Amino acid sequence: MGLKIMQKAAFPGWVNRLCASCRVVGPKPLHGQYVFDDIGAAEELAIDYSTSVLPPKKYILPQREELLYFKGDQIEAVIEEASQPTVIMGVHTCDMHAIHFLDRVYEQGYTDQHYLARRENTILVSIECLRPCTESSFCKDMGTLSITEGFDLHLTDLGDEYAVDIGSEKGEALLDNLEEVSDPTSEDYQRVNRVIAEKWPRFHYKLDFDVTELPSLLTASANSDYWGELGDRCLACAMCTNVCPTCYCFNIVDEVDFSLNAGQRTRQWDSCQLDEFATVAGGHNFRETRAARQRHRFFRKGKYQWEAHGLIGCVGCGRCAEACLVHITPVDTFNQLNLRRRKATAEVK
Amino acid sequence: MSKPKIAFFDFTSCEGCQLTVIDALQTNIELLDVVEIVQFREAMSEKGEDYQIAFVEGSCTRPSDETRLKKIREQAAMVVALGACAHLGGVNAIRNRQELDDVRQYVYGDKAEWFETYPARPISAVIPVEAAIPGCPIDRDEFVMVVKQLLQGRSPVIPDQPLCVECKLKGNVCVYLRGKTCLGPITLGGCDAICPTYGDGCEGCRGLISKPNIESLKNALEEHGLSFEEAQAKMTMFLNYQMMELEKETAGNGK
Amino acid sequence: MTTLLKDVLDQTSIYMPIMARINKIRELSPTEKLFTIALPEGYSLDHRPGQFVEVSVMGVGEAPISISTSPSRSDGEFELCVRRAGDLTNVLHAMNEGDAIGIRGPFGRGFPYERFRGKDILFVPCGLGLAPMRSLINQVLDERGKFGRVTILYGSRSPELLLFKDELEEWNKRDDVELHLTVDKGDETWDGNIGVITTLFPKIEVYARNTVAIVIGPPVVYKFVLIELLGKGITEGNIWFSFERRMKCGVGKCGHCQIHHLYSCQSGPSFSYAEIKNLEEAL
Amino acid sequence: MANNTMKIDVHHVTRVEGHGNITVDVKNGELKQVELAIVETPRFFEAMLRGRPYLESSHITSRICGICAVGHATASLRATEKALGVEPSEQTVLLRKINFHGEILDSHILHAYMLVAPDFLGVGSVIPLAKSAPDVVLRALRMKKLSGDMCATISGRHTHPIAMTVGGFTHYPSNDELYRLRERLEEARADVDATVELFQTLDMPDFERDTEYIALRKEEEYAFIDGVIASTDGGTWPIEDYRKVTNETIVQHSSAKHTANQRESYMVGALARVNVNHDKLHPKAKAAADALGLKPKCTNSYMNTVAQVVEIAHSIEDSIEIADVLLERGIQWEEPVPPARLSGEGVGSCDVPRGILFHNYVIEDGIVVGANCIIPTGQNLANVEADMRALVPTILDQGKEAVTQSLEMLVRAYDPCISCSAHMLDVKFE
Ligand SMILES: Cc1cc2nc3c(=O)[nH]c(=O)nc-3n(C[C@H](O)[C@H](O)[C@H](O)COP(=O)(O)OP(=O)(O)OC[C@H]3O[C@@H](n4cnc5c(N)ncnc54)[C@H](O)[C@@H]3O)c2cc1C
Ligand code: SF4
Ligand code: SF4
């Protein structure tokens, strides 16, 4: 929808202005890492963060969310009222792709109104990543290290200025009456192009094969010994799925007050890595071993979602790899499976 | 329906869990309207013997405890273990790994034989229990939740999930990334991951999840600089009873 | 008349149940009760055999329960056969006629029974599997002329646990239905077959090319029955199952019921063997 | 006279922490036996500490007592820090003090309102009070919530604090959190006044018996953490010399050991502290003491509860002042001070709600190899018995029920925390 140029010196003032008019969340430093949290003033915002412990997903699909209130037979749906939008500052492009993935899941079939209300009430200000955020990220492989649409505003660091791509009217409105924003010159367009061209070689491919081969690689690896090896190591702690920007499984629980007939029905994040996830009454567990659950996890990311939604369910953010205490990572897993398949094919030949 | 009568009992413990129950009243005074407390030695003089639900705090550490526990079991329709001591043996079970006479002598010298004691055990080792509220101390909100579930006629269950789940949901920076260690991956969650939230690794006070991958966690502890002894100490502060039972089991399987 | 499902879609939340009334409760066995549910005025269920509803007791939880009534026999009311298995189902069993429960649905695609017309039908329910199967059986029987031979093989753990004994009696009396029963463990009242469900297969003859078989039972049963059916030459596309999975939402979001890329609550819970034979973990 | 022969056997004194039994045997007007028996099971903490890494000590020993958890943890940390040459920062010292005040408040409010007040209001517990005097109960709950929240803000929770560690903290409150806490402390002044008023209306029994009172003392403040051991009989001792003061002995009727210093017994706790440190009380606390008629040296053990009320006033005021200092500088993130060495011996001492407490550890290569903990209730036991011996003959004519009631109230006045006193021993450290 157009490009604007903002003086970096004006950025803090702009953020402060936003803070005064709506809820602003963004990355903040914490114990050597970063977390998304409410921003009260521009100085709290660490826009040049590496990656965050939890993805910004939590503002659209919160860890715990009340769905219904009830009192006796009266039930009322809790749909977030859009009194004030939430601006999420500094969303990395991988997380943007992840949000688009969630949009697809929650809007297809039965539209989840709770998700939708939050989503519509969210303004996404994304930022172009200029260098890999951690050792574990592999966004280049997954094609998520850039984004061309879906944002409300998108920032690109040009040194003393930000190039601000406008993606929506909502985004444009955030810049209303801002003096330090100017129209771009043709030189500015070239500068943005240059920054993006220069960033490319700073990122490296981590997978030994092209991502389009991932679904077929997994199909061929259903019975690989590798799952058993992962199962021995995996702690089933569910950290990997809980930090994942595209995981969306949830559990629903009821809570009551002391009258026992009033309370709320709440959903909370769940994880396929937990023993109870696929267990039914009577105790049968459809994925009893950690190996089966690890396989499910990687298949879900690399194959099932592709088959169900036409999108790969992994955006290459590397959070799960950073979180896992026993170093189970998507890159290693996919590369190992690839290696073993190649070896097996070579043997057949 | 008349109010269910409940009673509190304590065995070897610090009574912190009963205090937590008193603290729960600060924000849940309605509790007093929905149940009738007939016995609570720490807080009241009245003693009623017709209770349906017995909350038992503390470990069984001597023969006379067994008699008392059995009497409680006879009366109560439902027995709930309150806190780590009752649920797991708690810190009391640390001494189970040491020679008992030695322990007694260390504390009481030549007067040791005046004091009866034997290895500390959870109450479930002596009587059947319907439910346990884990933790050292228990979590207030969980206690209130369990009472509500009992009032609803449900059997209270604590979800069989490791602590890491709620720790991550809170968005905590994992203490392993802060140069410390934690038993979160093998410990039953439900305490809102309070220790990692306050910067300290979990010590396992709520007990093991049903299928912990202990071997793999030991490797992770070692990788983070813990010696075998340190890892052992970590896993035996609250989990000693469970660990010794597991060791017995594996030894049994080996035969 | 609003159909209940349409109402789910029109609600402010897809998780919002409609409060319905328990009109009748009948004890079928020591562990199963049959609940007759009346929807509020102006609603119809409009379901297909094999579909399920999400049943709520607010404050306790929600669980998927198959609709046990055939569309041909439901008119404002429908039946749910519930086994006491845990939290919610315990509370349901303690409820009384006149009490209110929440209903969402119907969900799932059910069985494509129109496609079964003209075929011989072999029903293989085991245990609680008869509850969802009954919907299809009665639908077929109510359109009896449109189907070929109808055979029912029903297995249960003990005579006491046989469900819908009155209907079994009726089916047994009909000469256009072949019914065989078996129990894992007999008692003094039992003079029928004793043994697992597969022991009934030698007793029947099928014309494989024209037979559709439907199997519903606990997970262990499927593998063994499948061997029998394939052994008789029934084709993969004509063997149907209904799968039990953990389910929280019923609307394809919560992830629990996922089998491979399929959500059992949406694409199932009924599947043909042809559809799922290559999906790891399905059976 | 029927009263000439009396046998009182109170099995489990209620509304105290832990298990204690009173036995009084009077035959023909002659006192045969007076005992307060601790029937709590022995806990063996000292033995359990042996072989554990030093960082675990404060977490393990806080489990000695659920109500003095912060006190035990603090004494444990001080012992470890002294053994390993750790000097915590000023901020750490200040935060620990607020945390400690939180525990003093929590414990005193619990004791004064929920355990003692029912005696004076003629009910068996605080539960019927919730109906008959809801404002009193709600005030108690409100004050207790504040004190619990003080500890929660600083160390995560009161019962078994988390964030306190050797050399500092693993978590800090934000300035906001501290500010909000300070505001609530200020609001609590009205509740403190109401508490003083309530206790002005309660008549403590007349019973005087002079004894030795022992507490920590510091020149610069009303001492709770560190200082020297001071006695109303004169004399001060460095806390490292605690054994010279406590002189523990094992008695058969009790799993807790008895202690004695310059007389056959001594008293510790709030009354002892006020007797030793009255001059260091905050002016508002002094005013409360005046209003409640508590003057040093007070020799009525029943007045221990009143001394607790005075300390409630002190702790609220002192916490506000400490919060002001901290807020002025702003909370800084500090890593805990690392140990200077991994072997050594140290004694830590705190004056916890029930009196002076000692932890003494020997650490070798980071592992605890010897431990001794001396707990306040244990130190009071001999004095309670001495009180009972003095009291019983004077009230014998009131009948068994009244005697029982008076004795139970006396025991309760000491606020015995019996679960923790069930420790004990004397180890030689070579
Ligand atoms: C499509 C479908 C149809 C079903 N039809 C029937 C029926 O007609 N009659 C009947 O008695 N039972 C049926 N079940 C099984 C029934 O849903 C479970 O027995 C029930 O969920 C147990 O819930 P609970 O709260 O009593 O037990 P708990 O063990 O306390 O279950 C707790 C939660 O776990 C989940 N859960 C546990 N077991 C299952 C399970 N087997 N399937 C799905 N979710 C589960 C539920 O979400 C439940 O809320 C069906 C299940 C499915 C998937
Ligand atoms: S984070 Fe690692 S250990 Fe934990 S469940 Fe995931 S793969 Fe397993
Ligand atoms: S701090 Fe502990 S509980 Fe939290 S994620 Fe890390 S290992 Fe798990």
Ligand code: SF4
């Ligand atoms: S984090 Fe661990 S040690 Fe701390 S309370 Fe929870 S279970 Fe207990």
